[in-house]
Amino acid sequence: MSAAPAASTRVLFFTGKGGVGKTSLACATALALADAGKRVLLVSTDPASNLDEVLGVALDGSPKAVPGVDGLSALNIDPEEAARLYRERVVGPYRGVLPATAVASIEEQLSGACTVEIAAFDEFSTLLGDPEATRAFDHVIFDTAPTGHTLRLLELPAAWSTFIETSVGGTSCLGPLSGLKAQQSLYAASQAALRDGHQTTLVLVARPDAPSLREAERTRGELAHLGISNMRLVLNGVFHAQDVTDAVAVDLEARGRAALDQMPVALGRLPRTDVPLLPFGLVGLDALRQIGTAGTPPGAAPSAAVESAPGETLGHLVEQIAARGKGVIMTMGKGGVGKTTLAVRVATELARQGRQVTLTTTDPAAHVDAAARERPATLTVTRIDPAAETQRYTEAVLATAGVGLDAKGRALLEEDLRSPCTEEIAVFRAFADTVAHGADQFVVIDTAPTGHTLLLLDAAEAYHREVLRKASGASDAVQQLLPRLRDPQYTMVLLVTLPEATPIHEAMQLERDLARAGITPFAWIVNQSLTPLRVTDPVLRARRNHEAVYLGELAAHGKRTILEPWQAGDTSGCLTSRAPVEFSRGLPAAVRLSRSAP
Amino acid sequence: MSLVEVFDPPMCCSSGVCGLTVDPLLAAFAADVEYLGSHGVTVTRHNLSQDPQPFVANARVLELMQREGEACLPIVLVNGEELGHGAYPRREELARAAGLVAGASAAKPRIRLSADGCCTPGSGCC
Numbered sequence: 047m048s049a050a051p052a053a054s055t056r057v058l059f060f061t062g063k064g065g066v067g068k069t070s071l072a073c074a075t076a077l078a079l080a081d082a083g084k085r086v087l088l089v090s091t092d093p094a095s096n097l098d099e100v101l102g103v104a105l106d107g108s109p110k111a112v113p114g115v116d117g118l119s120a121l122n123i124d125p126e127e128a129a130r131l132y133r134e135r136v137v138g139p140y141r142g143v144l145p146a147t148a149v150a151s152i153e154e155q156l157s158g159a160c161t162v163e164i165a166a167f168d169e170f171s172t173l174l175g176d177p178e179a180t181r182a183f184d185h186v187i188f189d190t191a192p193t194g195h196t197l198r199l200l201e202l203p204a205a206w207s208t209f210i211e212t213s214v215g216g217t218s219c220l221g222p223l224s225g226l227k228a229q230q231s232l233y234a235a236s237q238a239a240l241r242d243g244h245q246t247t248l249v250l251v252a253r254p255d256a257p258s259l260r261e262a263e264r265t266r267g268e269l270a271h272l273g274i275s276n277m278r279l280v281l282n283g284v285f286h287a288q289d290v291t292d293a294v295a296v297d298l299e300a301r302g303r304a305a306l307d308q309m310p311v312a313l314g315r316l317p318r319t320d321v322p323l324l325p326f327g328l329v330g331l332d333a334l335r336q337i338g339t340a341g342t343p344p345g346a347a348p349s350a351a352v353e354s355a356p357g358e359t360l361g362h363l364v365e366q367i368a369a370r371g372k373g374v375i376m377t378m379g380k381g382g383v384g385k386t387t388l389a390v391r392v393a394t395e396l397a398r399q400g401r402q403v404t405l406t407t408t409d410p411a412a413h414v415d416a417a418a419r420e421r422p423a424t425l426t427v428t429r430i431d432p433a434a435e436t437q438r439y440t441e442a443v444l445a446t447a448g449v450g451l452d453a454k455g456r457a458l459l460e461e462d463l464r465s466p467c468t469e470e471i472a473v474f475r476a477f478a479d480t481v482a483h484g485a486d487q488f489v490v491i492d493t494a495p496t497g498h499t500l501l502l503l504d505a506a507e508a509y510h511r512e513v514l515r516k517a518s519g520a521s522d523a524v525q526q527l528l529p530r531l532r533d534p535q536y537t538m539v540l541l542v543t544l545p546e547a548t549p550i551h552e553a554m555q556l557e558r559d560l561a562r563a564g565i566t567p568f569a570w571i572v573n574q575s576l577t578p579l580r581v582t583d584p585v586l587r588a589r590r591n592h593e594a595v596y597l598g599e600l601a602a603h604g605k606r607t608i609l610e611p612w613q614a615g616d617t618s619g620c621l622t623s624r625a626p627v628e629f630s631r632g633l634p635a636a637v638r639l640s641r642s643a644p
Numbered sequence: 645m646s647l648v649e650v651f652d653p654p655m656c657c658s659s660g661v662c663g664l665t666v667d668p669l670l671a672a673f674a675a676d677v678e679y680l681g682s683h684g685v686t687v688t689r690h691n692l693s694q695d696p697q698p699f700v701a702n703a704r705v706l707e708l709m710q711r712e713g714e715a716c717l718p719i720v721l722v723n724g725e726e727l728g729h730g731a732y733p734r735r736e737e738l739a740r741a742a743g744l745v746a747g748a749s750a751a752k753p754r755i756r757l758s759a760d761g762c763c764t765p766g767s768g769c770c
Contacts, residue, residue, distance in 0.1 A: 140696045144706075145713050148654070148692060155654045155693035447668040454682070455675020462674075 055247045055276065057174070057239065059188045061269075062251035063261045067282040069548075071251055071321070072189035073100050074337040079185050080118035081335075087183040088112075088120040089173060097122055097189065099548060102330060107131075107169065114331060119183070128165035132156070175236030243276030250316070251280050254302040263310035279316040281306075285323040287583050294576070294612065295583035325588035358608050360388075363569055364395045367488075367538060371401075374484035374530070376491045377571075378560075379542035380552045384573040388542055388610075389492035397425035402487040404428060406480050430476045432469050439472035475521070481530055482523035484537070531565055538568035545575045545593040545609075550600060557605075570607040572600065578611040646723055646742040647686045650677070651705050653717035654693035669732060676735040685742045692717065 060072040069090070076088040087109055090097040098105050101112050101120055107127060109119035133156045141149055172179050173186065180186050239245050248269055252262040266277060285302055287295035321337060367375060375392055377385040386407070393405035406428040421427065440463045448459050483489045530536045539560065543553035550572075557567060576590040577597060600607055655670075677687045690698040692714075699705050708716040708729060719729040722741040727733055739745045 136694070136696070140700065143700050144692075144696060145709055148709060148714050151654045151714060152693045152696065447671040450668070451671060451675050452679075454678050455672065458674050458678055459671050 055243070055245055056184070057186050057188070057246040058249060059190055059246065060249045060251055061190050061265060063258060066251045066253050066258060067321075068251045069097060069100055069189050070334065070337065071249070071280055071282060072187050073097070074334045076118055076120075076185070076187045077115060077331065077334050079187075080115050083117065084184040085117045085182065086119070086185045086187060087173075087180055088118065088187050088189065089170075090120070090122040090189045099551060100330075100334070112331075123169045125165065128169050129156075132165040132168070171232050171236045174239050175232040175234070241273045241275075246274075246276060248274055248277045249280055250277060250313075251282055253283050254281050254285070254305050256305045256308065259305055259309055259313060263313040266313055266316070277316055279313060279318045281318065281320045283323040284320045285585070288585065289583040292581055292583040292586065294579050294581050295586050298586070323585060323589075325585045325592075358569075358606070360391070360571065360608055360610060361395075363540075363608055364392055367392070368396055368399050368401060370535075372484060372487050373535070374481055374489045374491060374537040375540065376537060377540045377542050378556060378567075380549055380556075383542045383544050383549055383553075384610075385542050386492045388540065388571060388573065389490050392540070393425055393488070393490040394422065396488050396490070397422040400424060403490060404480075404483055404487065405490045405492070406430060407492040428480075430473060430480065432473050435472040435476045436469045439468060439475065475524060478521070478523040478527040481527055481537070484530070528563075531563075534566060534568065537565070539565060541567040541570045542573055543570065545572050545577065545596050547596055550596045554603070567605070570600065570605050571610055572597065572607060573610045574612045575609050576612050578609060645684050645686065648680060648688075648727075648738065648742055649698075649702075649721040650687065650689045651699055651702075651717060651719040651721075652689055652691045653714060655691060673732045676732075676738060679735060680738060680742060680744075683739075683744055685744065 058072075058075065060068040060075075062068050072088060076086045080086045088097070088101075090105070097120060103110060103112055103120070105120055105122040107121060107123060109121045112118040112120055133153055136156060137149055137152050140152070250262045250265055252258040262279065269277060285295075285298050287299045289295055324333075324336070367373070375389075377389045377392070379385050389405060389407075393403050397403040402424050404426045407430065440460075443463060444456070444459065448456050451459060480489060480491060541553050541557060543549045553570070560567065575593060575597075576586060577593050579590075581587055581590055597609070677689065680687050692699060699709060702721075704721070704726060705719055708719060712729075716729045718732055720727040720733055720738075722738075727737070727741050733741075736745070
């Protein structure tokens with residue numbers, strides 16, 4: 047079974063940008079091993095996990111047997127829930143002993159993003175670093191969070207054990223981490239397990255397209271730098287056109303081949319497994335078992351799909367936005383749905399109409415700049431770079447609070463500023479500043495993947511409450527952040543998704559989460575849809591028919607929806623060597639495709 | 645040698661770097677603690693949000709907390725005797741109480757600017 051490429055080690059990590067199919071491949075691998083008689087534990091650490099949906103069982107923090115599969119258990123580390131349990135461990139014993147206000151304020155202190163990260167990491171570390179915790183299993187398979195977040199998790203053992211060792215006196219800013227100091231040996235063990243190639247394999251999952259391969263190469267480099275050497279590459283969705291008269295199919299295959307021809311050298315040296323593009327969506331065990339098989343398309347698929355996509359285009363949407371003259375546009379959605387490309391297109395088109403536009407990203411795996419090479423003069427591209435923001439914030443603190451301290455006091459302050467908290471605060475302030483620019487021009491923000499975005503918004507919420515109470519110290523940008531995000535005249539959220547089961551369900555979940563924060567999306571954009579296109583290739587036809595199910599579900603949802611046709615530029619990210627970025631204003635996509643084909 | 649115990653309000657860290665804005669007084673007090681330590685004084689700091697047990701274990705601290713609530717924090721004890729509460733004492737006062745220097749100090753205690761801890765909840769810190 048080709049989907050189980052590296053079952054030679056006990057522990058497997060699947061990593062890659064969101065939407066590349068990590069969950070599906072991790073599940074398929076776990077399933078294949080279990081079917082072969084092994085006892086397997088499948089672990090999700092993704093804040094936006096869809097493992098429940100894929101396996102058809104409600105998961106929580108302890109292993110649950112997957113019904114219908116002997117030997118397979120699964121669990122999901124829900125960071126919010128882990129944080130809640132951690133908070134309760136700290137606070138519980140003091141209820142009724144300390145004043146209620148004191149208990150409440152301890153709880154509040156432990157309700158931020160840092161506690162969430164730490165608590166999730168703590169759970170993760172137990173599974174990886176404590177052999178007892180997973181003794182009952184032959185294999186432990188981690189379906190990790192999107193790349194940026196994964197790297198954070200993986201980097202933390204190194205960063206934190208160093209931090210704990212070098213801290214002076216134990217009084218410095220470990221924050222909630224200090225509650226975990228007893229776990230040092232566990233962190234060291236999880237670090238060792240990650241690096242031991244006999245124990246652990248890192249499976250990099252990528253799509254056969256240029257940005258995905260670049261991303262995989264970036265991850266490979268960072269993991270190699272962290273001392274991890276046992277890596278493999280899985281290419282998910284490799285496509286061969288069966289019908290050469292199908293322009294879309296030919297273009298899709300050509301694009302994949304071109305991307306593979308330009309595969310980064312070091313990435314190309316990794317052992318590799320190709321998984322073909324499947325004609326169906328991947329929900330449920332039967333579908334998962336077909337990964338790595340021939341993936342036979344259903345011959346008699348009903349042609350019930352919508353033949354044309356009436357209604358609004360992205361061009362109409364941008365015209366409406368342009369008419370407002372200013373404001374913040376945020377593309378939100380799961381990683382890999384095309385947020386970056388859409389943000390680039392919206393920003394470019396607004397700028398081309400003579401509007402002053404700043405395009406910025408909070409995505410740790412940013413490639414906005416690479417995608418926005420064709421740049422009108424009124425378009426500025428910026429990135430919220432965590433390292434740079436941290437540096438700037440650190441300098442600002444030293445220049446204010448550091449003034450008047452003696453040398454030792456200053457050294458102490460500098461050391462405290464090296465804590466993991468500093469970056470979170472610095473990035474948050476930068477985000478607030480970026481949103482503030484929308485008061486007098488257009489700001490297009492390509493937000494980080496869902497989980498991270500929610501943490502940001504969550505932080506905004508807590509900030510907002512805190513600011514109301516304290517009303518001092520915070521910058522205007524921070525104080526105004528949440529009101530601005532909530533004001534539909536100020537902020538337009540474009541909820542981006544793909545015409546597939548999981549992305550649409552995740553987008554609906556995100557919409558509910560946003561509603562809780564008082565934010566209503568301006569419009570839904572279903573990206574990379576085959577529905578508006580004429581396809582004849584059997585695999586693509588089957589996928590197109592499959593889309594109808596989910597588009598129907600979305601239609602019933604009753605929200606303003608824009609269907610964006612699949613196009614080469616959507617996933618290649620290469621907007622330069624082709625025709626200039628164009629909006630779909632009624633132009634048949636096939637024409638665009640043939641014109642821009644290499 | 646003297647023992648100084650500091651019962652901090654709930655906060656992320658003792659130097660205040662995790663806050664929305666860094667309170668210079670917290671940074672200064674962290675430096676004072678370092679100074680006392682380097683002169684042989686044992687200083688222990690207890691942060692309510694990370695380590696509530698000592699607040700319950702010390703009768704004087706618990707009684708103050710129950711009567712005045714969190715506003716009584718920070719509480720500073722020197723050799724078990726209360727040096728002050730609701731504000732961080734200055735270095736001179738600490739040094740005198742810990743027996744490092746003789747005589748009284750005219751320095752007033754520092755009053756914290758912010759009403760509560762350094763770490764703004766949800767600031768991405770704690």
